[in-house]
Amino acid sequence: MSKLNELGLAEARDALRAGETTAVALTEACLQAIEGADSLNAFVHKTPDLAMARAAAADERIAGGDAPAMCGLPVGIKDLFCTKGVASQAGSRILDGFLPEYESTVSQNLADAGAVMLGKLNMDEFAMGSSNETSVYGNAVNPWRRDKDAAELTPGGSSGGSAAAVAADLCLAATGTDTGGSIRQPAAFTGTVGIKPTYGRCSRWGIVAFASSLDQAGPMTKSVRDAAIMLEAMSGHDPKDSTSADLPVPDFEAALTGDIRGKKIGIPKEYRMDGMPAEIETLWQDGIAMMKDAGAKIADISLPHTKYALPAYYVIAPAEASSNLARYDGVRYGHRARLEQGDGITEMYEKTRAEGFGPEVQRRVMIGTYVLSAGFYDAYYNRARKVRTLIKRDFEDAFAQGIDAILTPATPSAAFGLGEMTDADPVAMYLNDVFTVTVNLAGLPGVAVPAGLDHQGLPLGLQLIGRPWEEADLLNTAFALENRAGFVAKPSKWW
C-alpha cells in the first residue's frame, strides 16, 4: 500500500472496512503531510485537534459496524464554507476573526457521513479569481512545476487551495465551489478531478455567497470514483436553501460501469477558439478518440451563443455579488475600520469596505452596482439575463437532439505562472473561464477529468457537460474517459 495520505477515498474506505488501517492513522498521515507543505499555502486554518477527535470517533463507528460512505476519510474544506467555531473567512480580510456559530449544510453532511475535516483551504477572495492570487492569505502554489524551471505556478482558482492540497496528497479529497469554473479550472491545472453538480443538487446554506444563481459546491478528488462517493455525501435536499432540489440522490458510485456504448457525445464547434494552443486542440481530439474507442457516437453540435457567455457572466455575477456583499458593513461580524472623530455611519461603511475588500472584489462590487443602477438596469442586467436564457436554450436544443454529454477542453491553457497576469487587464484573467462559465449560466453539471500532459509536463484537463440531474450518467462517461486517458502522473515533490 502506498503512503496513507496518497490514497484516494475509495481505496482508503476499502482499507478501513478491511481493517487494514484506521481513521487515526489516515488522519495522522495527512496532518504530517500538511505540516511539511507550508510552502504550498494550501491549508490556511489547520484543525489538527478537531481532526484527531473526529478520526477517533470514526474508528469507533467503524468498529461498531456503523460506517457511512465517508467514515474516517480525511478531507479539506474550502474557506468559503462556514464551519462552526473554525475560522471561515472566504479568503477575505473583511471576515478576519469571524467564527461561525453554525455549520454549512454540505460540511455537516460530510461530517454526518463520517468525514474528518483537516482544516480550511485557501481560495480567491469571495471566490472571485482564477489564480488564487486575490486571497488575503497570499497565493496558494501549484505542486506541479514545468519540467525545466522552478517558477511557482498557480493552482488555478478560485478553489486553488483545494486543488493544490488534493494534488499534493495533503488530504484524500476536498470541497470546492464553482460559480464560473472555480472547481473545474483548478482541477484541470492540478491533474485532479472536479465536478460541479446541477444547480440545486448541493445546498448553498452556510456557504458564503458570491453569485447565488450560479454558486454550487462540489468535490475535488483524485479519481472519478472518489468524486462519485463524495458528491453523494455532499448532496441532498435542504429546507434551509429554497433553491435546493427536493430530488432523491442516486447512488453515483453504482453508476460507474464504464460502459458508454451507444452514448452520443456532442462536440461544440464554438469551443474551437481563435488563438487556442495547438496542444489543447490535440488533447480535445485525443479525448474524442477515447470516447469513440469506448463505443460512444460522436456528433458535431452547435451552441451558437457560447461567445456571449463570459460577457453575460460578467454582468450577472457582479450584480449578484454587489447585492450579496452589501452585508459586509462592519456592524454584525468581521472587520470594522477604526473611525476618526466625527465619522458617522456612512464613513464607517465606506472605510470598512475599502479596508476589508481587496481590489478585485471592490472592482466587481462596483461593476455590479453600476449595471444595477438606475438607467442601466435594462441595458446591462436585463439584457444579460436574456442572453442567459439563450445560452441555456442552446444546451436544451443539443440535448433534445439526443446528445447525452458534451466534450470540451476544460481550460484554454495549462497552469500559468504566479504573477504572470499581474499587469494584464482584468478581462485577460476572466478568459480562463471561457469553457466552463456556460455550464454555470445553464445550471448544468460539468466535470473536469485529467487527460494528458503538455510539452512542459503540466497536466491538462477535458470537460464533460451533462444533462440536468444526470450526474450519475455524466460521472460514468467521465469514468470511461478516465479509464482510457490513463492519467497517472503526479507532481515531483519539491515542497
Add this chain to the structure above:
Amino acid sequence: MSIDESTAAHVAKLARIKVEPEALPALAGEFNTILGFIEQLNEVDVEGVDPMVSVTPQGLKRRADVVTDGDQQARVLSNAPDAREGFFAVPKVVE
C-alpha cells in the same frame, strides 16, 4: 458608454466603498475595459426573449409561517465588532 472619473466616484459612493481621488482615473479605466467587454452583448438579438429568473424550472417551496428558531441573542452578537447591552453598536446615525 464611457465612464469618467465623476461617474466612477458616484459608483463608489453607491457601493459604499471609499476610493481616494487619486485612484479614480485607474478605476475608471478598468471599468471601461470591463464594460467594453460586456458591450458585446449588444450584438445579440434578444427580441421576445424572457430574462432568466430561475435556472432550474422548479417552484419555490412553501412552508408554514411559524417561528422555527429564536432565543439566540448571544450567538447572534458573538461576532459583532461592537455589541453593547444586547444590541449591535454603531456610530451615531441621527444628527
